[in-house]
Amino acid sequence: MTETFHEFVVHRTPALSRTAYLLTGDHQLAEDLLQSALARTYRHWRRIRDGDPEAYVRRAMYHQQVSWWRRRRLTERPEAQPTERPGDDHSEATVLRLSLMDALRGLTPRQRAVIVLRFYEDLTEAQAAEVLGCSVGTVKRHGHDAIRRLRATTLDLVDPTVERSQR
Structure with a gap:
């Protein structure tokens, strides 16, 4: 079981990471989102491995992102303008x-x-x-x-x- 899950993660992580980044707009949050979704997927791997596990991971990411947003929407506000840092391109x-x-x-x-x-x-x-x-x-x-x-x-x-x- 672990070997097939490992293969799935190795092969699909780049595409899943891009989707996570598009959902969050932040590299660190995208990594957290993907890791959370993969952890959920691993728990159910035996049941979903023969179906479409990538769709399961993507669905988990979408739902987790909305859940995180609900929890922090009262305390966080995005900046109107990104702060400029020295060395930016x-x-x-x-x-x-x-x-x-x-x-x-x-x-x-x-x-x-x-x-x-x-x-x-x-x-x-x-x-x-x-x-x-x-x-x-x-x-x-x-x-x-x-x-x-x-x-x-x-x-x-x-x-x-x-x-x-x-x-």
């Missing part, structure tokens, strides 16, 4: 990445989960609803609200020379 790519991450942090955990599931994981609305344990309508509503919020907060990222009809 000031290239355009870094500015764009930071701006996008800041915009993603402005989403609720459910909205962020829907965006990750729909556009990063490329799941259908029905598949995303199944992972999140909600209705397709709820996924559509969260997706719509998230995209509207992202558009409103990322206007400065849009090339002003592009005409509105081309967007």
Whole structure:
């Protein structure tokens, strides 16, 4: 049992880590989130190993992230502007990445989960609803609200020379 789980972890950790980072926006929190999900997966490995264990881990990550958010939402507030530290990379790519991450942090955990599931994981609305344990309508509503919020907060990222009809 341990050998097959170890193989799964070795082969799937890079992809699962990327998803965890997209959900949390922080490398350390992403590592914690993935480790927590893998610990849950290990407890049920005999039951899920012949099915789709990666889907189980991803579902565990989504649910754990929402759970963590609920616990800390009353005490933590993200900064409006990231503090600048000496030695940071000031290239355009870094500015764009930071701006996008800041915009993603402005989403609720459910909205962020829907965006990750729909556009990063490329799941259908029905598949995303199944992972999140909600209705397709709820996924559509969260997706719509998230995209509207992202558009409103990322206007400065849009090339002003592009005409509105081309967007």
